[in-house]
Amino acid sequence: MHSNLPDVTPRSDRQFSHRLVWLLGLVVLLAPLAHLLGGAQARSADGPTLTLSQEQVEAGADLEIEGTGFAARSRGELTLMPDGTVLGRFRTSRDGSFRKRVQVPTEAAGDFTVVATAGDLTAEAPLRIVVEQVTPTESPPTATAEESRPTRSTSTEVQPRTAAAEPTDSAPSPTRTPKPKRQRTPPPTVEPTSDSEGGFAVAAEGTTLLPAADARVSQHDPSTNFGSSRMLRVDGGNDPTVMSYLRFAVPTPSGVGSVKLRIWVNSNTADGPGIRLAPNTWTESTITWNNHPAPTGEMVSDLGVLTAGSWAEFDVTSLVRNGGTYTFVVVPMSSDGADFASRDDPTTGYRPHLVLNASGSSGPAPNPTRTTTPVPIPTKPVPPTPPPSTGGSVLLTAGDIAGSGSGDEATAKILDRESGSILTLGDNVYGEGTAAQFSNYYVPTWGRHKARTYPAAGNHEYGTGGAAGYFDYFGDRATPRQPGCRSNCQGYYSFDLGSWHIVVLNAECDKVGGCGAGSPQEKWLRSDLAAHASGCQIVAFHHPRFSSDSVHGSEPAMQAFWQAANDYKVELALVGHSHTYERFAPMNAAGKADAKGVTQIVVGTGGRSHYAFGPTQSSSLVRNGDTYGVLKLVLSDGRYSFEFLPEAGKTFTDSGSGQCR
Numbered sequence: 001m002h003s004n005l006p007d008v009t010p011r012s013d014r015q016f017s018h019r020l021v022w023l024l025g026l027v028v029l030l031a032p033l034a035h036l037l038g039g040a041q042a043r044s045a046d047g048p049t050l051t052l053s054q055e056q057v058e059a060g061a062d063l064e065i066e067g068t069g070f071a072a073r074s075r076g077e078l079t080l081m082p083d084g085t086v087l088g089r090f091r092t093s094r095d096g097s098f099r100k101r102v103q104v105p106t107e108a109a110g111d112f113t114v115v116a117t118a119g120d121l122t123a124e125a126p127l128r129i130v131v132e133q134v135t136p137t138e139s140p141p142t143a144t145a146e147e148s149r150p151t152r153s154t155s156t157e158v159q160p161r162t163a164a165a166e167p168t169d170s171a172p173s174p175t176r177t178p179k180p181k182r183q184r185t186p187p188p189t190v191e192p193t194s195d196s197e198g199g200f201a202v203a204a205e206g207t208t209l210l211p212a213a214d215a216r217v218s219q220h221d222p223s224t225n226f227g228s229s230r231m232l233r234v235d236g237g238n239d240p241t242v243m244s245y246l247r248f249a250v251p252t253p254s255g256v257g258s259v260k261l262r263i264w265v266n267s268n269t270a271d272g273p274g275i276r277l278a279p280n281t282w283t284e285s286t287i288t289w290n291n292h293p294a295p296t297g298e299m300v301s302d303l304g305v306l307t308a309g310s311w312a313e314f315d316v317t318s319l320v321r322n323g324g325t326y327t328f329v330v331v332p333m334s335s336d337g338a339d340f341a342s343r344d345d346p347t348t349g350y351r352p353h354l355v356l357n358a359s360g361s362s363g364p365a366p367n368p369t370r371t372t373t374p375v376p377i378p379t380k381p382v383p384p385t386p387p388p389s390t391g392g393s394v395l396l397t398a399g400d401i402a403g404s405g406s407g408d409e410a411t412a413k414i415l416d417r418e419s420g421s422i423l424t425l426g427d428n429v430y431g432e433g434t435a436a437q438f439s440n441y442y443v444p445t446w447g448r449h450k451a452r453t454y455p456a457a458g459n460h461e462y463g464t465g466g467a468a469g470y471f472d473y474f475g476d477r478a479t480p481r482q483p484g485c486r487s488n489c490q491g492y493y494s495f496d497l498g499s500w501h502i503v504v505l506n507a508e509c510d511k512v513g514g515c516g517a518g519s520p521q522e523k524w525l526r527s528d529l530a531a532h533a534s535g536c537q538i539v540a541f542h543h544p545r546f547s548s549d550s551v552h553g554s555e556p557a558m559q560a561f562w563q564a565a566n567d568y569k570v571e572l573a574l575v576g577h578s579h580t581y582e583r584f585a586p587m588n589a590a591g592k593a594d595a596k597g598v599t600q601i602v603v604g605t606g607g608r609s610h611y612a613f614g615p616t617q618s619s620s621l622v623r624n625g626d627t628y629g630v631l632k633l634v635l636s637d638g639r640y641s642f643e644f645l646p647e648a649g650k651t652f653t654d655s656g657s658g659q660c661r
Helices: 011-041 407-417 435-442 446-452 459-463 465-477 520-531 556-567
Strands: 049-052 056-058 062-068 075-081 085-091 098-103 110-118 121-130 207-209 213-218 231-234 242-250 256-265 274-278 296-300 310-315 324-331 338-341 353-358 393-398 421-424 493-497 500-504 536-540 572-575 581-584 599-603 620-624 629-636 639-646 655-659
Touching (some): 062 085, 062 121, 075 098, 085 098, 207 242, 213 231, 231 242, 231 324, 407 446, 407 629, 421 446, 500 520
Parallel strands (some): 056 121, 393 421, 500 536, 572 599
Antiparallel strands (some): 049 062, 062 098, 075 085, 075 110, 110 121, 213 242, 231 338, 242 324, 256 310, 256 353, 493 500, 581 599, 581 620, 629 639
16 A cells, blocks of 8 residues: 655755765675785775783783784794794784784793784884792792882782682683693791890801882983883893893891892893992882993903803902992893893892891702802913924914803813914803903913913903903904004904915904994905905804894994905804804805805804804704813915814714815
């Protein structure tokens, strides 16, 4: 039945409805075309973005990551920085987005950045990784001199909920198997006993003091205050410097025999930090990189390898002579950074503390660490007479040598029995290349052979201003082009050994006007190589152009050196910095295997410490990361042979020969 009622819909409303239907139809028709035309540019106008399901997550837990604004159907990689751990790989959808579930590394702890890279596009997001809290089995240390901080409690332990606290009328939750917890042993607690003179008597088993303040400062974030962070950190070398400050108020003690600073290690490092003092002109809530007081005096207790989940123990007895307020600065020794628990760690038993032991008491059982007790220095070091050389000229070489450990003595004994010239490959002494460190560590070991040594500078030499300790110790042997220079010298030179020409470069580029193409050093290198192009040549410098180690890796800043070595048909490039032994196949200027290229050998085995390996470089042939030793080269007319000589008790070796091009 048809209605005879007139259409009373206003004309304007009918027109709007018609237009809306028309627009919706147009959208449907153009959507496929828009996808085809716009798929390659399916990215955010402001660049890609990255979103994490949580900004803070426990080590070993799962994490949801979402990315948008990348190219459509592109492949990418998720990396945890700064340690470089690959979390996973992803592929974007047609709109340039992705979602990925990954597992956070079980051994990570601290502040990190998740980086998503696909083609030339990158996005990042901050992530804090924490270690699952474990209630200590022993009592925590007792604070005796802590600053008043009303906004931050010194006891922030989270009490576990009992079954009675759960609602009884709720549906049962699914059973979840707990993750294995990392067990961390807290230090013993000893109550200080006041005496009549206002000081205290040190208990035989040790008296523990908590810090009054602590904070880290970061060159990368120069105006940021980290005073309330749960984490202390050190980093340096080629990375932006990070140091940590701790202040202790020490009452006038009675009967102190030793003083140990202990901090809990949250991440592994192959080259642990050292300790220096600093003025007490800082506050926890305001200290930044821009205003931090500079460390002063000699460094003590430079440690080597540190393992996450253990205590780093520093002997600071020589620094704490009387009662008073002391600021200890934890300073880096390399770019292999480390994270530590701060006094804001929610578990009090893992906070930094100072242990004062009575005379005749050794205090708490220390971790296997390396102390810096000065080694007796012979008045006139006289090396044993090595046997005479046979065949060509002998060159013995290694880098990363002397410190408070015993590896340098093991390699020095190899030099004792071998004839020939010695070439060091940088980082001759740890930690800062001071005159005292050369006297205490290098002189008694490799210093026995100073008269036949040609040195190269490394980054640790420049821990002292102008590398003055290094240049003063080696004298004109390190500066033949600048006789008499003892600080801020160029440090690059060349010499002849038999029929071979050897060029020693300074890889600390920012100290010598750069290392790139056109820099003064690169121009000199090309001129020197051209002048000796008719013979066999070797270049030596500290930082490796290519390396598979997991700490430093390859160094692109050395590319201009590598290019020049290829251009002038250099036979060998000898390098250190990576505390490993690694020999590569001959490579061209692009780093590709090429029989007409340069052979690089990493010999960072002088005795300092060992590094683990990461992903293997494509042209790497031989690798070892657990043996100290010296590379022996026999250089004759148009030929050379090599052999890695291991420390006593080790069996790894490597040998071979080659011809000049």
